Amino acid sequence: MSNEELERQFQEKIDNEIKIEPRDWMPDAYRNLLIRQISQHAHSETVGMLPEGNWITRAPSLRRKQILLAKVQDEAGHGLYLYSACETLGVDREDTIDDLHSGKAKYSSIFNYPALTWADMGAIGWLVDGAAIMNQIPLSRCSYGPYARSMVRICKEESFHQRQGYEIMTHLANGTPEQKAMAQDALNRFWWPAMMMFGPSDNDSKHSAQSMKWKIKRFTNDELRQQFVDATAPQAELIGLKVPDADLKFNESTGHYEYGEMNWDEFWQVVNGNGPCNKERLDARRKAKEDGMWVREAAAAYAKKQEKKEKRA
Numbered sequence: 001m002s003n004e005e006l007e008r009q010f011q012e013k014i015d016n017e018i019k020i021e022p023r024d025w026m027p028d029a030y031r032n033l034l035i036r037q038i039s040q041h042a043h044s045e046t047v048g049m050l051p052e053g054n055w056i057t058r059a060p061s062l063r064r065k066q067i068l069l070a071k072v073q074d075e076a077g078h079g080l081y082l083y084s085a086c087e088t089l090g091v092d093r094e095d096t097i098d099d100l101h102s103g104k105a106k107y108s109s110i111f112n113y114p115a116l117t118w119a120d121m122g123a124i125g126w127l128v129d130g131a132a133i134m135n136q137i138p139l140s141r142c143s144y145g146p147y148a149r150s151m152v153r154i155c156k157e158e159s160f161h162q163r164q165g166y167e168i169m170t171h172l173a174n175g176t177p178e179q180k181a182m183a184q185d186a187l188n189r190f191w192w193p194a195m196m197m198f199g200p201s202d203n204d205s206k207h208s209a210q211s212m213k214w215k216i217k218r219f220t221n222d223e224l225r226q227q228f229v230d231a232t233a234p235q236a237e238l239i240g241l242k243v244p245d246a247d248l249k250f251n252e253s254t255g256h257y258e259y260g261e262m263n264w265d266e267f268w269q270v271v272n273g274n275g276p277c278n279k280e281r282l283d284a285r286r287k288a289k290e291d292g293m294w295v296r297e298a299a300a301a302y303a304k305k306q307e308k309k310e311k312r313a
């Protein structure tokens with residue numbers, strides 16, 4: 001069968017909402033686009049453990065500590081599902097991780113901002129997980145089966161994360177004036193970086209058109225960003241916090257919020273390695289790999305020994 005015919009059949013399957021599975025024929029560009037996105041998504045989950053992991057020992061109560069610990073562990077699990085989904089496309093997990101450590105692969109810009117106060121744990125859960133869900137629910141209908149299926153459980157867990165974050169913010173916003181000010185400060189610092197998680201504006205999004213045609217993406221970056229603002233702005237209002245955007249206003253005729261100009265220069269600086277914590281985050285991931293090397297070597301040596309034993313038996 002000619003390549004054109006294979007491509008025609010492939011697109012027909014996608015148009016008919018039939019999932020593409022690992023052993024199915026797929027164009028190289030489809031495979032590469034998925035490897036890029038899924039591996040970057042996996043890196044985001046694991047790098048994303050760092051800002052919150054930093055607060056586990058400083059959580060203000062045992063209950064908060066348990067919740068935060070469980071949340072950070074969930075993110076590690078998400079990374080594992082995603083690295084596994086990525087491997088079904090024929091790449092080696094170690095190679096994709098090496099690409100992260102060498103600075104070749106990207107991860108979400110949001111995790112290059114510091115978590116300075118306890119309120120940041122609330123803002124991250126509410127806004128960062130909130131933005132992640134907005135983006136990931138449509139991904140659970142992505143045309144590639146393993147990626148779509150991995151999203152189902154991830155979205156359930158992210159939904160719990162979002163609620164625990166909003167609960168922290170609600171408590172602080174209803175607390176002492178100092179606590180309310182701390183919540184407002186966290187919202188001030190995390191609002192725009194959370195908005196940037198959806199990626200560049202549609203005009204500058206180089207992958208969107210192809211990704212939408214292949215039904216990897218179901219909505220554009222700007223469409224999802226708008227959904228996020230529409231869902232989140234009333235939540236801020238409900239707990240008496242103010243979104244740091246002087247241009248934010250509800251437009252009665254469109255039924256949507258209008259919002260101010262994004263700082264795209266800041267976005268590209270952070271994406272290209274020059275954010276406040278880029279170096280710190282990558283150093284921490286590299287160190288984690290080195291520190292855990294002896295465990296992996298010991299596990300591999302043990303597995304080899306067991307294999308020999310079984311062969312002898």
Ligand code: FAQ
Nearest residue numbers: 041044045048075107108109132196197199205206207208
């Ligand atoms: N940060 O053409 P587009 C989470 C890059 S998970 C860094 O629009 P695309 C859970 C993009 O890679 C958060 N780079 O790209 C959690 C591309 O560069 P490349 C992660 C960004 O792929 C919560 C270039 O710009 N979620 O938070 C960003 O069509 C709490 C051009 O952009 C996912 O990864 C950015 N924000 O759309 C964990 C979801 N935006 O690769 C712990 C899956 C864009 O050509 C704690 N990914 N770039 O060199 C996606 O949905 C898409 O990849 C987008 C970007 C929407 C992120």
